[in-house]
Amino acid sequence: MTKQPLAQFELIAFxxxxxxxxxxxxxxxxxxQTLAPLEIPAVTKTMVNSYVKQHFFSRPDGxxxxxxxxxxxxxVTLLKHDFSLGTISQAILKIRDSRKIxxxxxxxATAFExxxxxxxxxxxxxxxxxxxIQFAAQTVAYHLLTEQALG
Numbered sequence: 001m002t003k004q005p006l007a008q009f010e011l012i013a014f015x016x017x018x019x020x021x022x023x024x025x026x027x028x029x030x031x032x033q034t035l036a037p038l039e040i041p042a043v044t045k046t047m048v049n050s051y052v053k054q055h056f057f058s059r060p061d062g063x064x065x066x067x068x069x070x071x072x073x074x075x076v077t078l079l080k081h082d083f084s085l086g087t088i089s090q091a092i093l094k095i096r097d098s099r100k101i102x103x104x105x106x107x108x109a110t111a112f113e114x115x116x117x118x119x120x121x122x123x124x125x126x127x128x129x130x131x132x133i134q135f136a137a138q139t140v141a142y143h144l145l146t147e148q149a150l151g
Contacts, residue, residue, distance in 0.1 A: 006141075006148055007118070008037075009037050009038060011112060011113065012030070013106075014071060014105045017071060021065060022070070023063060023065070024060075028045065028048070031043045031077065035074070035077060040144075043073060047077075051076055054085065054089060055089065056092050057069050057072040057073075057092065068101050071105045074105075075092075075108060076092070078112070082139050083139075091133075091136070095129070104129070107130055109137075110137075111133065111134040113141075115137060115142060115145075121137075
């Protein structure tokens with residue numbers, strides 16, 4: 001199997017995430033299939049349960065996870081290789097409290113994909129959260145590009 005260049009990677013769009021709640025196995029399948037081209041460790045049930053216990057997101061309703069849960073797991077999985085869980089938790093809580101989950105997820109995805117394509121990410125917003133999201137996305141992308149360059 002030939003390795004897909006990172007420049008071709010696309011994070012699943014928020015609107016493409018399931019609108020109907022999914023069970024744990026489906027969540028894991030979506031997250032792990034989406035992130036597989038990045039060759040990062042797979043997400044496990046234990047990890048997701050840990051994220052719930054650490055309040056990265058709310059408990060599932062009747063063992064079913066929403067698109068917001070899926071988005072959070074995708075982002076936490078990407079961020080945890082470069083940021084402390086405390087920093088991630090602080091960011092997730094601010095985003096959740098702002099009720100702008102879809103917007104913030106899209107901002108992250110856009111900045112992440114641009115950085116993987118080595119396209120400059122122009123930081124024009126004065127909004128501190130937008131800047132933090134863009135910086136974090138670039139950090140993760142450049143980390144992955146560095147690992148790929150080193151072989």
